[in-house]
Amino acid sequence: MTLAVSGGTRNSAYGVIFDVVKPNGTGSATVPRTVTTDNRGNGAVTQFYPDPSFTAASGTVATDVGGVYNVYVNQTSPINIGTVATGTFTVSSKLNVVISEPVQGNVVQRGQTATIIATVTALSGPDNAATVYTSNPLNAPLTLQQTSPGVYTYNYLVTSSDPIGTWTIVVQASDSIGNSGMSSPVNITIAKNDLIVDSLVAYDSKGDPSTSFSPGDTIHAFFRIKYSVGTSYLTSGQYAIGLRNPSGALIANLTAAYDTSRFGFYTSTGYPVSTFDPGGTWTLAVSPNSINDGSGNTGPDLVTSVPLRVVTSPLSYWPFVVAGIVAVLGGIVTVKRFDTSLEGFQHLEQMMGGPLPRGSSILLLGDAGSGKTILSYQLLHDELESARLCALLSYDAFPEDVQARMTEFGWDIISHLRKGRLKIIDCYSGLAGQGEGAIKDPSDLTELNIQITAFIAKAKGGPVTVVLDSLTPIFNGVDEKQAINFIQTLGAKVKKTGGLFIETASKGAIPDDAAAKLRTMADGVIELGIVRSRGKSHRFLSVPKMERRRISSDSVSFQIDRTRGFVFRVSRFSLLKKRVFDLLAQHHILRSTEPGERKPAPQPSKGPPNRLR
DSSP: OEEEEOSOOTTOEEEEEEEEEOGGGSOEEEEEEEEEOOTTSOEEEEOOSSOTTOEEEESOSSSOSOEEEEEEEEEEESSOOEEEEEEEEEEOOBOEEEEEESOTTOEEETTSEEEEEEEEEETTEEOSSOEEEEEOTTOOEEEEEEEETTEEEEEEEOOTTSOSEEEEEOOEEEOTTSOEEEOOOEEEEEEOOOEEEEEEEEEOTTSOBOSEEOTTOEEEEEEEEEESSSSOBOOOOEEEEEEEOTTOOEEEEEEEEEETTTTEEEOSSOEEOOTTSOOEEEEEEEOTTOEEOSSSOEEOSSOEEEEEEEOOOGGGGOHHHHHHHHHHHHHHHHHHHHTEEEEOTHHHHHHHTSSOOSSEEEEEEEOTTSSHHHHHHHHHHHHHHTTOEEEEEESSSOHHHHHHHHHHTTOOOHHHHHHTSEEEEEOHHHHTTOOOSSOSSTTOHHHHHHHHHHHHHHTTTSOEEEEEEOSHHHHHHSOHHHHHHHHHHHHHHHHHTTOEEEEEEETTTSOHHHHHHHHHHOSEEEEEEEEEETTEEEEEEEEEEETTSOOOOOOEEEEEETTTEEEEEEEHHHHHHHHHHHHHHHHHHHHHTOTTOOOOOOOOOOSSOOOOO
């Protein structure tokens, strides 16, 4: 610091005091000095800070605080006239920036989150007012947020378009008083997000999943492509899937394109099976690394395949023999076909003695793969189409998979989701360990109860239908008594609104005594079964219990149709017989209520009248 005097008294001495005040009043110190003028009245004096000649009035005599220091010069002699000069100087320092995460050499896949943590310190300690920033793999700026004293953090989700390879992370920091600093570089590697072929299924020409094909059938393939990290699916591109015969020879390369109605890749042009194709086990297969999303993500790592069976008969080479057999058996086949009818979903109402009773709980109990989930979805769709408020507690599928599955059957729920008539409470993400669902802990029945109660309140007294698919994870996550109490409480709340509480459970997946209690608690029970024989599945349904209904407990065969949902295979003669009896009963009722028809008066009894006792 230099103080200059001009135009003063010649050859004189001026007494002054330098007073240095540190930033924010954190300290002050003074030192007396003398300025001697020459014969022109000019003079100057230089003073260093910090210097041992200073006397501290408060704090320390040091540049240990960053910021602006104020300097005041007071004249004390020959006349004490106070402050004659002022000035400032700024103290700044290099901030110390250290990256604690990620660690040098880390590998992060596309779709994963890279956490960047940096510590920023100044001379005085942790810097809590710094601006801290870095760049993403595409050199776009990222601003770190303070999470604790002197600690700044950013969670960066590596996207599928971020370049594969080395990502050099350098964190820089600066503050309002001019302090700045930069970390040492940390290099991590961005790896591709592997593509996985999911739900590879063979379809026949009718659009139904199948594992058995005969001459005249057409083999189609359907699959989804999922990223190994995250929950995203690939929704664009065209990819080849090979069809190989039992000897391993490549018969056809089918091209699969994304089908928006199926939410997956489908080979619209399939392979027609001919009588000359060999019978046995064929294979639909996606070759390793044959899929590329255009951003360097490839897959699958290994061949992904599904077996299917082509059944051919030696008789197919002898058309005349076949024609003769068909002619002989034609009458029998015709009779059998005539006695079989495919009835739609309304046949279930006939079995139940009418529609599902309002204000009731319905248990769908059956074998694995018997169609419980599809039946619950169809009942849910019927409720939505009746403009009722509905909620689905999904323990067995992601919400997007529920939407895709229902869309496959033509059951549109997108409009209901948009209008708020349907809420899908995602309990499956938590089970899958992804923690992104509406319920992070699916065994937290209290949180689930709160959400359902809030949803019921939204109906403002109107009926609410709740579908719970399925009960198995609940019994696996909590003890039996707690699970039963939860189901009983939830059912009571839903039934009170006049709605339906529909729950699904797999036989053998929950304890037998719990299954017995569920049967007792439910107002209605629909049982489904499946029998697998010679590569084919046969499904059956019965209604052993339905309160306030006169039911038919017979077991009826059914199949799942891609356009109609549940289709029941029943005897035409049985239907005709039932309709005849219904007409006769109705005719009898009408006859008994015709006007003018009188019942004969009772004959007077003979003998003395009874005495009163």
